[in-house]
Amino acid sequence: MSTATPLEDRMAAVEAAIADLQRRVPRPAGSWLDQVTGSFKDEPAFDDVLAYGRAARNADRPADGGGP
Numbered sequence: 001m002s003t004a005t006p007l008e009d010r011m012a013a014v015e016a017a018i019a020d021l022q023r024r025v026p027r028p029a030g031s032w033l034d035q036v037t038g039s040f041k042d043e044p045a046f047d048d049v050l051a052y053g054r055a056a057r058n059a060d061r062p063a064d065g066g067g068p
Contacts, residue, residue: 004012028035040046
């Protein structure tokens with residue numbers, strides 16, 4: 001007879017399922033950042049995103065360029 005609680009039994013089953021999935025799914029080489037870097041290079045909308053981000057950052061700066 002098992003001394004594990006139903007919750008412990010369920011957690012063990014979940015952990016076993018995750019381990020099985022990790023064995024089945026191949027992991028890509030390199031980090032996720034290496035895979036994403038440059039992937040939007042030829043996307044015209046990405047230039048718009050950069051411009052919006054730049055405008056948002058500049059909106060918080062003083063007009064005279066002064067500051068800390």
